Amino acid sequence: MAGAQNDGLSLAERRKQLAAKRAQEEAAANPQGASVNGVNTTPEMPLHSLVHNPRNARRNMEGVEGLADTYETTGVLQPCLVIPVETFRAAFPEDAAELPDAGYVVIGGNRRLAAAHQAGLATLPVHVSTKLKTREEILVAAATENLAREELKPFEELATIEELKTELGTYDAVAKKLGKTGGWVSQRRRLHHLQPELRQALETRAPGMTIELARDLGKIKDRDQQLKAWQVAERAADRSANPVTGKQPKPKKVSKVPAQGGSGDGSGTPLEDTAKARREACLLAVATGAGDLARLSIIAAQAPAAPDEAVALAGQWLTEAAVGSSALNMATLSGGEGTDRQKQGALALALAHCELHLTRTSATDSTHARAYADWLETHTDHQPTDAEPAPTA
Template sequence: MSKADKLGVSASFARAQPVGVSSRRAAIAEATGAPTSGVVPPSEVPIEALAHNPFNLREDLTELDELAASLVARGQLQPLAVATRMAFMEAHPGATDGLGRAPYVVIDGNRRLAAAHLAGLKTMHIHVNDALSASSSDILESALIANIHRVDVAPMDQARALQELVDVHGSQAQVAKRLGKTGAWVSQRLALLNLTPELQDKVESGELKVEPARRIGRLPQEAQEAAADETLSAVNPPRQRTHPVNAVNATPAPAPAAPAASPRITISTNSPETIADALTAHLTPDDLKAVTELLMTRI
């Protein structure tokens, strides 16, 4: 299912009346049904008035059930950051796929919007800021900044978004400055993109944790697989058996019994008869014969 399907974009909405705007904007507003900057922005709109962000840094809208349940139980705690359709179309005339006739485009909050559709909400609180839609890089940057401290942005998605910002701004240092982060912070996250495709898949699945993956990403690709195997082996060492296992009932076999200590023979007198009786009482016939033969060889 596409993002547009998940977000449930509608085809028609009530049109806002433009106030005090240019004839060009008024004409576009009449043709598209989009509100203009001359309209006082609302703080709450029907959910159908919201379209998803085509430049959303998240590649997939995941784990919506839990968020939908939270919206039902606790309501919407944070407004969606949106831009008017007019401002978005002026900045991105070719990026209208999936917008339908929605008068607002969500810049930050696409996952919440998808969860709201799933939860059956009728309206959502919004904060309108057309400056967020100035360019695709600004939208990307705004969404990335909003999601830096969130756990719902996958590490690989964050790394790809950072690389797009580097392409726009020309260097990691410039991106770090704009995000208010250090160059090392940006470099560490971009290191994930240096991983082999197989290791990137393991990061996305959670099999390979992010911290060691960033370290491994700084290695030559031919050395990465061995380093990853070593890391995974250290995290999940093979289980060792302390006792042999019975193949029939899969229960540990009892440990072999320790050999019994040899009985101590106590002789109270030195008479030959007493010595013979003590040996006879404690030794088997074969042992008694062996002792007799040993004594005969020493006489």
């Protein structure tokens, strides 16, 4: 064992050697492709006999060139999962015209097949499944393979979920088949509600756009509100990336407003970076209307702050989030302001109480500080620094 550790190879290289050795042993034990648990193990198969899955959710296969470079030096260590063309044609007759008369369809490993072609390989290691026969079995196998390898983009995941729902009938059944929670499926379905501009931002990985933010924005049904919330997130991302040149919108002048750049105690003392980061997270939470309001309200009730200052700070966030500070106007609470808007107002006010209290006490109120930091980390992209209190579990 000592010799193995001193052979000059990295752990990854030793793993590759072990995988190659196991593949050779498997091929020697099953020279004719004997069936093992419904999967025929075939050491190598000519590339010309393999075709891409026409229903593969992953349309744009990235990273193929880098994978091809790897194959040229180390070969292909992970076999592809394939089924006979005739089996696929029987399950999906509508796709028959795209397939040859014979050969095998790659269910798991379409990117490997593309890379093998680019690398100029003649053969590819495969597992031939004799168990995948129905539409449901084939779709679930392909989805499980892609999701397990994290090979799908967000909208490809969504397309996979919708296709499986057509076959299985309910989203609960989709979650169960994929070994996921109902919440996992619901989060991805929110992407249906994204406006085209936000879809493009997510697809192109625009600065500030994350899958978590996209799902939160998907909760907002109104087009204008959704776009304004994204603009708030863009500005926050720009200020974080360019602390010197990034420009912050100037809040309206209101008496006793604790400015985003000030401590909020009336002294005009600039905020520390940790406090600035928290307030950016607060603004984004207000813009998206996201978060557990009941939990935050309990935390806020134990965070004393001057009422006028809390209303002023909350109003500033509501104004910057394009919700409008009138969401806090008590005269409108009896009528037609809209429950979503009022929720954002309540969220902003609760956050303002927490933020002002934490800023003034400098986190000496450890119980409140931990609860507040935990809420921000759970419901926003905010990540506490080492200087902030660690959130509780």
